[in-house]
Amino acid sequence: MSAHTIRVAVLGAGGRMGSEAVKAVESAEDMELVAALGRSDSFQQAIDSGATHVVDLTVPDATVDNVHGAVANGLHSVVGTTGWDASRLEALRGLLEEHPEAGVLIAPNFALGSVLASAFAAKAAQYFESAEIVELHHPNKVDAPSGTAVRTAELMAGARQAAGVGPSPDATQQEVEGARGADIDGIRVHSVRLRGLVAHQEVLLGSAGEQLTFRHDSFDRASFMPGVLLGLRTVAQRPGLTHGLDGYLDLGL
Numbered sequence: 286m287s288a289h290t291i292r293v294a295v296l297g298a299g300g301r302m303g304s305e306a307v308k309a310v311e312s313a314e315d316m317e318l319v320a321a322l323g324r325s326d327s328f329q330q331a332i333d334s335g336a337t338h339v340v341d342l343t344v345p346d347a348t349v350d351n352v353h354g355a356v357a358n359g360l361h362s363v364v365g366t367t368g369w370d371a372s373r374l375e376a377l378r379g380l381l382e383e384h385p386e387a388g389v390l391i392a393p394n395f396a397l398g399s400v401l402a403s404a405f406a407a408k409a410a411q412y413f414e415s416a417e418i419v420e421l422h423h424p425n426k427v428d429a430p431s432g433t434a435v436r437t438a439e440l441m442a443g444a445r446q447a448a449g450v451g452p453s454p455d456a457t458q459q460e461v462e463g464a465r466g467a468d469i470d471g472i473r474v475h476s477v478r479l480r481g482l483v484a485h486q487e488v489l490l491g492s493a494g495e496q497l498t499f500r501h502d503s504f505d506r507a508s509f510m511p512g513v514l515l516g517l518r519t520v521a522q523r524p525g526l527t528h529g530l531d532g533y534l535d536l537g538l
């Protein structure tokens with residue numbers, strides 16, 4: 286083990302993503318898995334293990350305490366767990382001001398193709414009259430809409446607002462509750478839960494006579510692991526909060 290070895294504690298290690306992350310870290314020559322922790326373990330075990338980095342792949346109810354614990358103890362955090370809304374991000378930024386050496390990556394999606402699709406969709410959204418999102422996931426997912434869809438909608442809405450684009454046209458007057466999906470900053474987001482799926486998203490952009498669709502499919506959780514490892518290798522050089530793996534990529538958009 287060299288002095289530069291990244292010592293990693295995986296939180297949520299027994300879960301679908303956590304168990305993949307354990308394998309990925311164990312296979313990485315520049316990393317050492319020092320703790321693989323689950324729901325019945327305490328965060329103190331991550332600190333006691335000598336970890337320099339934590340990967341949080343738990344549940345929305347647990348992730349805030351975990352990341353605050355990591356920051357307060359000078360550990361860097363790579364976070365894939367959903368639930369990081371504006372107020373949670375704000376509180377985290379406040380804590381990071383007291384611990385300026387700590388780096389945190391909150392990544393709604395670690396799959397490179399998904400990050401690219403969301404970035405392209407945000408860029409394109411200002412040029413179309415209508416914009417909606419359909420996200421499709423495995424039926425064991427506990428949150429809806431997906432964190433990726435929420436983040437994509439926020440990016441698209443921000444770009445449309447900056448360009449002065451009005452709301453998507455919609456004549457609906459009568460609606461069975463939920464039929465038009467969730468409203469995220471004015472973008473309608475529709476959530477499908479279907480056995481056999483892993484993680485999929487379509488951004489639909491429409492104007493008179495044409496449609497542009499950005500679709501990304503994760504068929505296997507292996508698709509997320511290069512992003513997890515990139516996060517672990519980069520986060521210590523990026524103190525403070527980075528929201529989205531695109532912050533570590535040179536997309537030039």
Ligand SMILES: NC(=O)C1=CN([C@@H]2O[C@H](COP(=O)(O)OP(=O)(O)OC[C@H]3O[C@@H](n4cnc5c(N)ncnc54)[C@H](O)[C@@H]3O)[C@@H](O)[C@H]2O)C=CC1
Pocket residue numbers: 296297298299300301302303322323324325342343344345347364365366367368392393394395396432509
């Ligand atoms: N950013 C990304 O690319 C991806 C993010 N996710 C997100 O990651 C999270 C986990 O997803 P899955 O692995 O599918 O869920 P999962 O339910 O399979 O795993 C979550 C694990 O966390 C454990 N856990 C709960 N509280 C804990 C605590 N306080 N400390 C340690 N472990 C705790 C649970 O026992 C469970 O084993 C979800 O929020 C999901 O949306 C999932 C896939 C990709």
Ligand SMILES: O=C(O)C1=N[C@H](C(=O)O)C[C@H](O)C1
Pocket residue numbers: 367393394422426427430431432433434483484485
């Ligand atoms: O729970 C999942 O599976 C996924 N969660 C993340 C999300 O909510 O966006 C990332 C990916 O979609 C898989």
